[in-house]
Amino acid sequence: MEHNGYYSSDPRHRRDHEGRGGNVFAGIVVTIVIILLALLVVGLLWPNLLGVDLRDYTIVNATPTPALEGDAELPPADMPEATATPQPTPTPVVPEQDRVMPELDGTMPAMPGIVGNPIPDIYDAVSPGVVGVLNYVETKTDKGKTINELYGSGTGFVVSSEGYILTNAHVVEGASKVTVKVFGEDIERTATLIGADNETDIAVLKVADIQLQPLKLGDSDKVRVGEYVLAIGNPLSTDELANTITFGIISATKREVTIDNYTNSYLQTDAAINFGNSGGPLINFNGEVIGINSAKTITAGYDDLGNAVSAEGIGFALPINQVKKIMEVLITEGFVERPGIGVTVSTIDAATAEENGVPQGAYVESVVKGKPADLAGVRTGDIITIADGEAILTHQQLVNIVLGKMIGDELVIKIYRDGQYLDITIQIGNKTDMNFDDIVGGTPSPNP
DSSP, rough: OOOOSSOSSHHHHHHHHHHHHHHHHHHHHHHHHHHHHHHHHHHHGGGGTTOOOOGGGGOOOOOOOOOOSOOOOOOOOOOOOOOOOOOOOOOOOEEEEEEEEOOOOOOOOOOOSSSSHHHHHHHHHHHGEEEEEEEEEEOOOSSSEEEEEEEEEEEEEETTTTTEEEOOHHHHHHHSSEEEEEETSSOOOOEEEEEETTTTTTEEEEEOOOOOOOOOOGGGGGGOOOOOOEEEESSSSTTTTEEEEEEEEEEEEEEEEEEEEEEEEEEOOOOOOOOOOOOOOEOOOOOOOEEEEEEEOOEEEETTTEEEEEEOOEEEEEEHHHHHHHHHHHTTSSSOEEEEEEEEEEEEHHHHHHTOOOOEEEEEEEBBSHHHHHHHTOOOTOOEEEEEEEESSHHHHHHHHOOOHTTEEEEEEEEEETTEEEEEEEEEEGGGGGGSSTTBBSSSSOOO
């Protein structure tokens, strides 16, 4: 028999070769171990010699950037901050008798006191005053027939036994038809839009031919951080999860928050607020309404890798004292008048001014056609440096000055244009009548 290698039948000779073979094998193993140990030492002490970049293995400590709006992109660092681009709010046509401010006759429910858990008693007392609000829009079928199709839904609550209901303006925005579902009923009742104000996100509805249970309106000025609160509404839909109650505390008061380009003061709460809760009541432990649930933050910002960082327990409610003022105007007038000059502006800070060789001030992003600023000669690209004798360093200063005026008042400004300063006098107009999409020269610049 042939073999590939040495073979002998002599046992002594075989043992000798076996011993030498074992020594060779042991030597090879020892050599490999020494080489591996050497590579390990070099890799730990001098990684660059092996072409290893330890940065590839560094753990990133992601620090979220605070932000208020859901999935909005982060603004460029060098862009100035623009003001809101408000839309005109149409005035509903309603019978004159609906323009008489009703008695707000809600009563505080009888509570046993905060002993044990009062939440079930509060829920039983206030739930009948909470309604579902459905927004229908006109659409055409394949055969060309016009129908009302459900667009979205939210929540509202009764403030008067005469049928008046408060909700958010964005809940009924663009609706061709609005209906409400009253607690305990399966039917939808047609509601009349009495008035809506997009800037404060408040709307008033009225339902006829039914006795409703109004809720007691509390005093939001007395709300303290840490107080227990309840949010009642219809998250996600007016059917499956109607009249859901969630519990939390007041996280902060007087939060200045910008939502959909409008800045308002809010109560902040960690009570769960979801889509469909908008327009519902925020209730204190006396069973009183202290706010209208309006919004929540779903994204805290973005980490170093650009991934969205989710936010939890950050909800906002409009303080009821602020709401009552707007509600009365909407009921008695149907719209809210606000002073305005018809411009959108952003801030040119010191760094931007120095970089571009221009003064600090409020940069005019756009001018509404045929409105006060346009009629006075203000142009896009102007920088407003002084208003009523006050040096303007931020656009918010100018906004506050205008808001402090009455419609018909005059505003004297100094502008910088093409290396020259000009004095201009503007007569304050009604901001509600201004269409900020109808501007001189095109589309308004988006907020930076």
